[in-house]
Amino acid sequence: MNLRFTLAIIAINFIIYFLQYFVYNSFEFGILFGLNELFFAGAYWQIITSMFIHGSFMHIVMNMVVLYQFGSILERYLGWVKFGILYIVGGLITGFLSIGYLAFERINLVGASGAISVLLGFLAYIDRYNRKGLVIVILIVSFAPLLMGVNVAWYAHLIGFGIGYLAGFFKVLR
Numbered sequence: 437m438n439l440r441f442t443l444a445i446i447a448i449n450f451i452i453y454f455l456q457y458f459v460y461n462s463f464e465f466g467i468l469f470g471l472n473e474l475f476f477a478g479a480y481w482q483i484i485t486s487m488f489i490h491g492s493f494m495h496i497v498m499n500m501v502v503l504y505q506f507g508s509i510l511e512r513y514l515g516w517v518k519f520g521i522l523y524i525v526g527g528l529i530t531g532f533l534s535i536g537y538l539a540f541e542r543i544n545l546v547g548a549s550g551a552i553s554v555l556l557g558f559l560a561y562i563d564r565y566n567r568k569g570l571v572i573v574i575l576i577v578s579f580a581p582l583l584m585g586v587n588v589a590w591y592a593h594l595i596g597f598g599i600g601y602l603a604g605f606f607k608v609l610r
Contacts, residue, residue, distance in 0.1 A: 441516040442507035445523065446500050449548060452488045453496050466491070471531055471545035473538060483531045484524075489546040499548045506555045513562070518609045522558060526603065527551030530596040537591050549577075550592035557600025571597075 456465045467474070471486035490496035511519040530550035537543070553574060560570040574597045578590040603609065 438516070439504075439508050439511050441520040441523070442504060442511050445507070445548075446503060449488055449490070449496060449500060453490055453493075456489060457493075465489070466544060466546060471535070471538075473542065475535065475538075483528060483535075486531060486545055487527045487548050487551050490548075491546055495547060499552060503548060503552050503555075506552065506559060510555055510559060514609055522554060522600070522603060522609055523551050526554030526558075526596065526599050529599050530554060530592055533595045533599075534589065534592045537589075543589075545589055545592065547589065547592075549589065550596040553593045553596030554600035554603070557597035557602075558604045559600070560597070561601045561604025 456462050456469075466489055468479070469482060469485035469489050471482045475482045490499065507519070507523070510522070513519075514522065527548070527550055530553070531545070534545055534550065538545075556570050556574055560567045563570075574593055578588065578593040581588045582590060
C-alpha cells in the first residue's frame with residue numbers, strides 16, 4: 437500500500453495546523469494564509485496556502501479522514517504523481533473559482549475540502565456504481581452543516597466536485 441502523496445499531504449496539513457495554533461497567532465495566521473480579500477491586494481499565495489489552513493481541530497480531523505479514505509483509493513488507481521496533480525491543480529482551480537464568492541460576502545476561505553471534493557467528483561465519474569452515493573455525500577457535507585448553523589464553503593465543495601467530475605469526463609489524467 438503506497439500512499440506517498442496522501443500521507444504527505446495529511447502530514448503537511450497537521451504540521452501547518454500545529455504552527456497555526458501552537459506557534460503563531462492563529463487568527464493572524466488564518467487571515468494571512470486563508471483565501472480572503474487580501475488576495476486582491478497581492479497576497480496571491482493564498483490560493484494554495486488556503487488548502488492547508490483549517491478553522492478548528494474538528495475541521496482538520498474530518499478533512500484528513502475523508503482525504504485518507506478517498507485519497508487512498510484514488511492514489512492506488514492513478515499513482516501518486518497523477519493523484520498529486522489532480523489534488524493540487526484541482527484545488528487551485530477550485531480556489532480560483534471560489535474567489536467569485538468573495539465578491540458577495542467577506543469570508544476567509546480555509547480548508548482542504550475543495551481539493552478533497554475534486555477527488556470525490558473524479559471518483560464519482562470513474563465509479564458509476566457509487567456515483568449516486570457520492571453525489572449524496574457531497575450534498576450532505578455541503579448543506580447539512582448549514583442547516584445546523586455551521587458555516588461551510590458549500591460552493592467550494594460543489595465547484596470542486598464539478599472540477600473532479602469534469603477531469604474524469606475529459607480523461608485529463610489517463
